[in-house]
Amino acid sequence: MYSKELLKGTLKPILLKLLSDRGAMYGYEIVQAVKQMSLGKIVIKEGSLYPLLHALLAEGILETESRKVDGRTRKYYALSKKGKTETVSALGELEDFMSTIKLILTTKPTTQL
Amino acid sequence: MSIREQQIKEIRKYLLESGLDIPAVVDDMQDHFCCVIEDSLRAGNSFETAFAEARLLVPPEDIREIQSDTIYYLTIKSKIMHVKGIFLTAFFSVFLYVLGTIIYKFMILSGAGPAGEIRFILQTLGLVVFGFGFLPLLFSFGYKQFVARLQA
Incomplete structure (x- = not known):
């Protein structure tokens, strides 16, 4: 499992990508999907997921639909129109960041600054 | 099941x-x-x-953390706007008050126009911004912080 610090900045793009690919999902489903896709290496904690979902909802990036399931309310989160645009820029930024990190890690020092 | x-x-x-x-x-x-x-x-x-x-x-500690993190995410933007409002109203009230004094001195020295009236208008505007902008924003911010600390 990766450290909380490493996951902190990547949770939002992961979430947006997942909702972009799979459509509306509920909280537990998101946790399980990420766990399965990452082969158990990324486990999203409830304490990270739900505050983020509600922040994105307040920003208008996500929208919800409540359904009654087995006597309880289940909220499905989906990308709004604004969220679809945000996903493209968030994923672009993450990819750029990953290639920069890779560059730093693989570049051998040639000259001393 | x-x-x-x-x-x-x-x-x-x-x-x-x-x-x-x-x-x-x-x-x-x-x-x-x-x-x-x-x-x-x-x-x-x-x-x-x-x-x-x-x-x-x-556990309950994690649940309380979810509550406080959600409130933080939901209120951070309005808090930033609130603090911006406090700084802006403070700046404009001081700016108008000082401007009134400077213009008054300048006009008195050059002997031009109704110096007293212009000073009165600018300084009154400064006091209005201070009394009806800065102070309410400052007190409401302080009150909200106090309530948040009590609830924490």
Whole structure:
């Protein structure tokens, strides 16, 4: 499992990508999907997921639909129109960041600054 | 395998007693707990065991953290706007007051126009911004901070 610090900045793009690919999902489903896709290496904690979902909802990036399931309310989160645009820029930024990190890690020092 | 209505109420009671009181987040967490418990029931555990495991997984401290983090995310933008308002009104009230004094001195020295009236208008505007902008914003911010500290 990766450290909380490493996951902190990547949770939002992961979430947006997942909702972009799979459509509306509920909280537990998101946790399980990420766990399965990452082969158990990324486990999203409830304490990270739900505050983020509600922040994105307040920003208008996500929208919800409540359904009654087995006597309880289940909220499905989906990308709004604004969220679809945000996903493209968030994923672009993450990819750029990953290639920069890779560059730093693989570049051998040639000259001393 | 689904959970009975009484058991759902028990889960909700645990969440509310742990300090979670944002209705939308309570619904989310209630469903989350139910899903975790249902997985455990499918594995052959009783509701009591499954619920105890779920509580260990998400103890009351974590629930309180979810509550405070959600409030933080939902209010951070308005807090920033509030602080900006405090600084801007402070700046404009001082600016108008000082400008009134400078213009007055300048006009008196050059002997031009109604210096007293211009000073009166600018300084009154400065005091209005101070009294009806800066002070209410400052007091409401202080009050909100005080209430938040009491609730923490």
